[in-house]
Amino acid sequence: MTKSIIFKSMKSLILDSALGTELENRGEYLPSFKTSIWSAYSLIYNPEVIKQIHIDNIDAGADVITTSNYQATPELLKREPTAPSYDDLAKRSLELCQEAIIKTGTKTKIAGCYPPIHVTFRPDLSSKEKTLRKFYETLGSIYQNNVDIIICETMSSIYEGTTAASTAKNYSDIVWLSWTTRGNKLNRLPSTELLDLAISEGLKLDIDCQLVNCVHADTASLALDKLAKKKVLAYTPIHQYINPRLDSG
Secondary structure, eight states, X not given: OOOEEEEETTEEEEEOOOHHXXXXXXXXXXXXXXXXXXXXXXXXXXXXXXXXXXXXHHHXXXXXXXXXXXXXXXXXXXXXXXXXXXXXXXXXHHHHHHHHHHHHTOOOEEEEEEOOSSSTTOGGGOOOHHHHHHHHHHHHHHHTTTOSEEEEEEEOSHHHHHHHHHHHTTTOSOEEEEEOOOSSSTTBOTTSOBHHHHHHHHHTTTOSEEEEESSOHHHHHHHHHHHHHTTGGGTSOEEEEOOSSTTOO
């Protein structure tokens, strides 16, 4: 099981493993995230395997597990006409985390997922602000008082990342904002915006930390090194969690 580690104030926190990787390792059906509902397929049709992944992560030492509704968005669920609504799936993904914590008898933290509303790494497909905020507000109302953290994952543009994080602040005392720099240009988001500009905009929101995810390890290290040299780390902790394969997360 691939583990991901973040560091804050000399204390290590262990995040859960990449969900897609674990589903694939267990022989679950995992179609391409570019053309399907990807990991949400298991959330709909075999939620027990996701609960078991949460349990295994907790048993492996994870301090934080993340709700599994990353691909369960109103835009992507159009690909699966018989799928439940995104809010019902968000509720189910939260229940699976809660059930795993009860099963293990631990005090593991839950991070509620705020995903991109459309295809990962395609910020050009994102929705207008009113639609985007409604999506995040609906998730926030489900997570409020039920999760320890809201994590805005794999944000590919400053617009979507700051919209997600600013909305999350209304529903959780702790908000993490994670950018991705996947692409051919180092230290740029898929939107082509500079990562350090994205971090600067994140700093204005007074959130708890910013992260980098869904990138190769060497790319993440270079990005973090650049941020450290700009003294961004002195103001907000910057962490990273890395997927072993870019098609898994």
